[in-house]
Amino acid sequence: MVVLTFVARPLSVVVSSIGSGLSAREKTFLSWAGLRGAVPVVLATIPYAEHVESSRRLFDLVFVLVVVATLLTGPTLPWVAKVLRVARRSEPRGLDVEVAPLERIAADLLQVTISPVSKMHGVEVGELRLPVGASVSMVIRGGRTLVPERRTVLRHGDDLLIVTPRDAREDTERRLREVSAGGRLAQWLHADPGKG
Known part of the structure; x- marks a missing residue:
């Protein structure tokens, strides 16, 4: 040994x-x-x-x-x-960046594609009224990525990356289906008045 x-x-x-x-x-x-x-x-x-x-x-x-x-x-x-003098003095860093696995924060990443028949076309991100903790983190449009704001208007062919808490995933998916089927009208239908 x-x-x-x-x-x-x-x-x-x-x-x-x-x-x-x-x-x-x-x-x-x-x-x-x-x-x-x-x-x-x-x-x-x-x-x-x-x-x-x-x-x-x-x-x-x-x-x-x-x-x-x-x-x-x-x-x-x-x-x-x-x-042996092989240790290098660590340089001070102004920022520590770490990949946070979604498993560790109990969240899911959903990828949603707005199809040509989806009524989500023309809806603003803020009008999605997703559950608390869920958010559209990125929009991929024509091969380019953009970080959306509440007033960002969604278009046919957009891919949305949505981070949602695991316990709110079903509500998030249901809300997306409502908006896809009803468009802007779904902003008021079946929506929780406490959100927005």
């Missing part, structure tokens, strides 16, 4: 990084960090999926090695990077 963690694994990473253009210090750091996490585990699933003899034992061994190696060497990485 010690030989695998501190000799075989670093050596294999150094050999595989030959010709990569990395400096000796960077290769040393990379060999210390080694392959960890998903890579060895995924590789160990290949013989297991092919039903190779003792592959289950191999998979268990690799899994334990990855955990142990991460626990042993993981906490030392900042120190090793500093000693």
Whole structure:
């Protein structure tokens, strides 16, 4: 176990990084960090999926090695990077951008195409009167995207991207069907007077 963690694994990473253009210090750091996490585990699933003899034992061994190696060497990485002078001072950022998965915020993204027969043509975005929390986030028209305002008029052939809370999805879809069938008249029919 010690030989695998501190000799075989670093050596294999150094050999595989030959010709990569990395400096000796960077290769040393990379060999210390080694392959960890998903890579060895995924590789160990290949013989297991092919039903190779003792592959289950191999998979268990690799899994334990990855955990142990991460626990042993993981906490030392900042120190090793500093000693080898491969750590870069992080530059201050004025903005952090992160993709927020809709699953995490319990929302759905609906794509709605306004067909040639839809009475949604000529309706303003604000007249859709979608449920609370639902909004038209983007309109795609003729291959171009635009962020709509309440007074943006919808046209035949438009694709709408609508974000709706998961618990309001059915109400959102029902409201869109009403407007598509009734056009501007649907602004007053079956609408909740508290919305708007």
